[in-house]
Amino acid sequence: MEPDLVLTPRIGGSLRAVLDTPGRLTELVAALGSPLNVVVPQQLEENAASYRAVYGAHRLSGNIFFAHKANRSSAILRELAAGECGIDVASLGELRHALECGFTGDRIMATGPKGREFLWLAARVGAVVNVDSREELAELARLVTDSGLPRTRVMIRLSAFDSPGVTIASRRSRFGLHIRELPSALDLLDGHRDALDLRGMAYHLDTTGLDEKALALEGCLLAMREAQIRGFTPTAIDIGGGFGVSYLRDRAEWHRYTTELGNAVLGTRPPMTWHSHGYGLRAQAGTLRGTLGLYPAHRELAGADYLDELLRRESPSLGRTLATLLLENLYDLHIEPGRSLTDQCGLTLALVSEVRTTEEGETLVRVAANSRDISAEHQAVLMDPVLLPERAGEPVGVYLTGNLCLEDDFITRRKVTLARTPVPGDLLAFVNTAGYFMDFAAGSALMQPVARTIAVRPGADGWTWCLDEQYWPVEGNRA
The missing domain is CATH 2.40.37.10 (Lyase, Ornithine Decarboxylase; Chain A, domain 1)
Structure with missing residues (x-):
C-alpha cells in the first residue's frame, strides 16, 4: 500500500x-x-457554544439536548448537567443515569421506544415526552390519569413528510407518526387535555440530506399551524440530530482513498481490504456497481455549520428561509446532537x-x-x-x-x-x-x-x- x-x-x-x-x-x-x-469533558462547552452562536446569528431561542446514546460516560453527563444543555434519553436506564448525574426533569427529553416504566418515570420527574406513535400517546394518557401523575408535556414525532409542488423524497421511518396520522393524534390529545400538554412537533431523520431535512422542518411548521387551528398552543420544534462530524484532516486524502478503493474493487490496483471487501462496491463485467456504504469522513459542512446551512435554506413551499419562519412564529428550536457535541x-x-x-x-x-x-x-x-x-x-x-x-x-x-x-x-x-x-x-x-x-x-x-x-x-x- x-x-x-x-x-x-x-x-x-x-x-x-x-x-x-x-x-x-x-x-x-x-x-x-x-x-x-x-x-x-471540558471540550463539550466549546462544542455547545458553536451551536449557541448559530442560534444567536439567527435570533432564535431553544435548547440543546445531548443525545445520551452517543456515550455512557458519567463525566460527560455531569459536565453537561453543570452547564446549560439538556439531555435526550432513549431508555429507562439513560433516564435514571441522567437524573443521577444532576439533570432535573425539566431539562430532559424522553425519546425512542418506551415501556410503561420509562413513561412513568419520565412523567413523574417532569420530562418532555417525545411521542413516537398514537399507541404510545394513548398509553401515556392512561398512565398519567390512572397513576395521578402531573400533566405531562409532550411533543409529537412525525415522519414521511410531503409538500405540494416539490419533488423531494422523504423516506418512511420506523419511528414517528406518518404525517397523515397527525389529525387522529390531535383528536387523542384533545380528549386528554387534562393529562397531556402539547408543546410542539419533532422529527429525527437518518439522513445527511439537507433538502430532506428542510422538507421535514417545513412539515413541522405546517403541523404546528394545524395544531393551533385545533386550539392547542405549541411553542417548539425539535429537529433531532444528525449534524455530523468531519473526522479527517484532509479532503484530498479522503477523495484519493475512495477513488483507489473503487480501482481495487475493479482489480486495476492491488487489494486495499481483507478478502477484497468493497464497502458496498462490487465489480460486474468490468464495471463498478453498488453504492459506497461509508460515512463521509471528510465533510465540508458538519456540526454547527450544518445547522446554520439548514436554517438558511428556503422552505420548499413557504417562500422564506426556515430560520425566518421560526422567528416569525416565535417558535423555540430544539436540537439533539450526539456525535457532533462530543467531537x-x-x-x-x-x-x-x-x-x-x-x-x-x-x-x-x-x-x-x-x-x-x-x-x-x-x-x-x-x-x-x-x-x-x-x-x-x-x-x-x-x-x-x-x-x-x-x-x-x-x-x-x-x-x-x-x-x-x-x-x-x-x-x-x-x-x-x-x-x-x-x-x-x-x-x-x-x-x-x-x-x-x-x-x-x-x-x-x-x-x-x-x-x-x-x-x-x-x-x-x-x-
Whole structure:
C-alpha cells in the first residue's frame, strides 16, 4: 500500500496534549487495562457554544439536548448537567443515569421506544415526552390519569413528510407518526387535555440530506399551524440530530482513498481490504456497481455549520428561509446532537499484543481490544489510528485484528498505513471515539474485559485524570 494512501484524523488541541505523553498513557493502560477510554469533558462547552452562536446569528431561542446514546460516560453527563444543555434519553436506564448525574426533569427529553416504566418515570420527574406513535400517546394518557401523575408535556414525532409542488423524497421511518396520522393524534390529545400538554412537533431523520431535512422542518411548521387551528398552543420544534462530524484532516486524502478503493474493487490496483471487501462496491463485467456504504469522513459542512446551512435554506413551499419562519412564529428550536457535541471529546487506547506476517506477506496486528470496543468501522467511519510512541520508521500497511475468537473480529477490514511497524507493547490511539465509537456497542463477549473510562482535564502544566465515575464538575474535584 502506498505510504501516502492514508486517512489522517483531525486531532484537536486537548486530544493532542494527551497523545503527546505516550509514556504516561502506557502506564495508565498497564494499570487500568486495554482497551482504555479517555474522555475530555471540558471540550463539550466549546462544542455547545458553536451551536449557541448559530442560534444567536439567527435570533432564535431553544435548547440543546445531548443525545445520551452517543456515550455512557458519567463525566460527560455531569459536565453537561453543570452547564446549560439538556439531555435526550432513549431508555429507562439513560433516564435514571441522567437524573443521577444532576439533570432535573425539566431539562430532559424522553425519546425512542418506551415501556410503561420509562413513561412513568419520565412523567413523574417532569420530562418532555417525545411521542413516537398514537399507541404510545394513548398509553401515556392512561398512565398519567390512572397513576395521578402531573400533566405531562409532550411533543409529537412525525415522519414521511410531503409538500405540494416539490419533488423531494422523504423516506418512511420506523419511528414517528406518518404525517397523515397527525389529525387522529390531535383528536387523542384533545380528549386528554387534562393529562397531556402539547408543546410542539419533532422529527429525527437518518439522513445527511439537507433538502430532506428542510422538507421535514417545513412539515413541522405546517403541523404546528394545524395544531393551533385545533386550539392547542405549541411553542417548539425539535429537529433531532444528525449534524455530523468531519473526522479527517484532509479532503484530498479522503477523495484519493475512495477513488483507489473503487480501482481495487475493479482489480486495476492491488487489494486495499481483507478478502477484497468493497464497502458496498462490487465489480460486474468490468464495471463498478453498488453504492459506497461509508460515512463521509471528510465533510465540508458538519456540526454547527450544518445547522446554520439548514436554517438558511428556503422552505420548499413557504417562500422564506426556515430560520425566518421560526422567528416569525416565535417558535423555540430544539436540537439533539450526539456525535457532533462530543467531537474531539475522547479517544480509545489499545495495546498491541502481537504482530505477525501471513504466508501471503500481509502484516496482522492484534490488539487487546475488539471491534465492539472500537466500533468506528462497524459504523462505516474510516480513519487511521495514531501509533504510540511516535518515532521514525518506514510506513507500513497492516490489518488490525481484535481479541475475540471470531473470524470477523477486525478493528479495520481495510489495510491501515502506520508510520512504522508496531511491536508488542506499543499503543494504538483511536481518536475522536467519544461519539458512538467508544461504548455504544461494547460488551463482554468471550468474557473479555469491557473498557474502563477515565476523564482528563487539560491544564497549563499538563493534564490530570480520574476514573470516569469519580469525576464531578466542582472546583477541586474535576480531573
